[in-house]
Amino acid sequence: MAATAWVLLGCAPSGSAPSGSDASPDRPAASDTDDPDRAGGTFAAVGDSITDADSRNFAAGEIGPASWAACVVDAGFVFAGGWAEWGATTARMADAAAEVDADTLVVLAGTNDVAFGIPFAETSANLERIVDAVGIDDVVVSSIPPIDAFPQGPVEFNEQLAEFADERGWRFVDAAAGLRTSDGTFRSGLSFDGLHPSEDGARVLGEAIADELVAG
Template sequence: MLGRRAAAGVGEVVRRVGAALAVGACATLIVGCSALGPADGTGPPEASAVAVHGTFAVVGDSIADADSPDFAAGDLGAGSWATYVVDDGFAFAGGWAEWGATTAMMADSVGSIEADVLVLLAGTNDVAFGIPFDESAANLDRIIDVVGIEDVVVVSIPPMDALPAGADAYNEHLEDLAGDRGWRFVDASAGLRTTDGRFRDGMSFDGLHPSVDGARVLGEAIAGELREGLREG
């Protein structure tokens, strides 16, 4: 399992605060998420806000954890999109995320979680490692089966400045998969993206991870989808 450490690769070195991850020729980037505790179904973290709209659980990588002091306990950082979902009135019920996590690592590590909705933002590292989407899809199925939450929102992965076409293709496949499985898909990363598939100015600090402003855009779009689900329900 990849942790908060730097890995040198041929090509561009991608930096985040206190950590850098890079692999492969032609700047194949590894993005993950900072370490979270396992989701063991023990209930919402004590630090979570009181639910106004309901509770949400998260499975993801560094895009979710970002700078959170203790993501699994609900101690969220300003760089985590989950912060802005909580600000919108949803209570964080826990989850799992780890720096460098692929969908396979998530599927192998996550446990059951009790929440109204599962938000799954996963796949950046799969793109970085060149994992075929069929394998990613099977892992997403496993994650959702294990977590055991019926209402599932899958979120587009953010841009990857070194691999814009890879992120775009993944998101297209993800939207199709969500339609086939009956999951809700939200292109929450649309507000981060230029027409050529890279980050808009100010939306990332390294071409891979959202900045605080980018995390806010991402989180507000996810919260909007969660509110839409409440109206439809």
């Protein structure tokens, strides 16, 4: 229970986000569909603090550099919309998700469900609600990153998530694989608090997700 309490504190919005917590003013608009350099297709995203990170306004495409989505945009994909909020469970995401017109939906969700001890049966039902609400057929579901205070939680969750995604015909990508050590904790330098990826860690997630979108 002590580990879970620590996780919950870490999942609340705070001023302890990584340096450069404002979205870079030099970053092109993530939703700029007229940019000829962005030929990778469009994506929507739903998630929690791992996705929102230091974004000024994630839903509006003002994505911060500590979000994996920024890396996907840099890889040539256009962000079409979505929803992400610090501390969000999959139930909260399902309640907030709305229809988006995009080629692919990327969902990175479940860290807070693990923290709250929410049964996977509830999580899986919420994931289905998210996908139904957004209304995109091509769905990519990512593994969740480590939780240093409770390493076994994400390991077990990701195993169930991979199986569930396969059953639903969704694409599962273990984007967090490059973040993990053999004992299920973060690799050195890839998290600033043992829960949230650093900018380098977000890049690991984003590159893996972008690769999956390219593989399509």
